[in-house]
Amino acid sequence: MVIKDKTSLSTDLYRKPRDRNTLHRGDSFHPRPLIKSLPISQFSHIRRICRSDASYQKQTTGLTQRFKERGYKDNLVKHANDRFEGLTQLESLQPKFQEKAEHIPLCFTHYSPLGKAFKDIIRKHWYIIETDPQLKPISKNPPHMIFKRPPNVCDIVVKSDYPPEKRETFWDKIPEGNYKCGQCAQCSFTYKCN
Known part of the structure; x- marks a missing residue:
């Protein structure tokens, strides 16, 4: 949400009171890298949105609690929070340029x-x-x-794709093989075969 101060605008994260905790479970069978990166991406999301440190602390406290409810390890959540603790909103919004890596199959x-x-x-x-x-x-x-x-x-x-419709063309009606048409000069030299 956007908050209007006297001379400036600031942003903060708004969460409805009735919102459920829909984070992936920490003990699910999702790949481990996904489970490890989820807290990092969520804390990064909060740091980019919250302008003041007070609102950031308030939001991270709630997020830490939601991660604990879903079975995430404390050290994993703390490590993700520590990555963004000292950053400001402007620093977290700066684009990150990566060096071009060599081709990996x-x-x-x-x-x-x-x-x-x-x-x-x-x-x-x-x-x-x-x-x-x-x-x-x-x-x-x-x-x-x-x-x-x-x-x-x-x-x-369940198949969501319908099979393609078979459309008839005039070529479909021509019988296979070689037949006399009876209307041209070549018919007398043509033999019937199939």
């Missing part, structure tokens, strides 16, 4: 609880690919594993 697969073991096996045996002289130039780094949502029961049972 990507490996897409469906998410499963065995995904981490799969990633560890690829990294452990990556040296085999590096020893191949043809693959070495294109495979300097091991691939990043990117997990897609696996198909669920709804995806298997």
